[in-house]
Amino acid sequence: MTLVKFLEARIAEDEAGEARKYRPLEEKLVDLFGPCTIIRPSPYTVMVKSQDGSDRVLLDAVEFREHYTEPAPDQRTLAECAAKRAIIEQCREDHEDSLTRNDDTEELASGVLYALAGVYKDHPDYQQEWAL
Known part of the structure; x- marks a missing residue:
């Protein structure tokens, strides 16, 4: 070489x-909740709907900022x-x-x-x- x-x-x-340090939010949520649909009605609100459609988790602005936001590389x-x-x-x-x-x-x-x-x-x- x-x-x-x-x-x-x-x-x-x-x-x-x-680049590996900063995975997209969607990948992190799939890791947490399994296969799901992610709906982002606003920048700080995330709804996670399980694959069978029965579960919904609403992450409010405070929880979202504290646990799921990604810093820039x-x-x-x-x-x-x-x-x-x-x-x-x-x-x-x-x-x-x-x-x-x-x-x-x-x-x-x-x-x-x-x-x-x-x-x-x-x-x-x-x-x-x-x-x-």
Whole structure:
């Protein structure tokens, strides 16, 4: 695995991890009540009707806010992922050139990528040759 591919894979994992934290409300309610129909007559009122149509649960605004609302994914984490992708894109070509020839620009690009990879040094795919 190349350094760039390693970094791209770790960033994708970071993004996916952030997305997994925030499941849609409907998925959470199905986990709680089983197969059901979810009716949202207002932003803070949810009716859950069981599959056989007999059960109804009304979650009022207070209970809904306390137990079921989803915070937005961490925008800072997502912004860091986007910034890392931009850095990788800027450094990719110079780093790949540094594997065949040596000059200051290529060394700088490689150093930046090695620094980014250092964050993931405990990952099983991390290669010790990437250590600064």
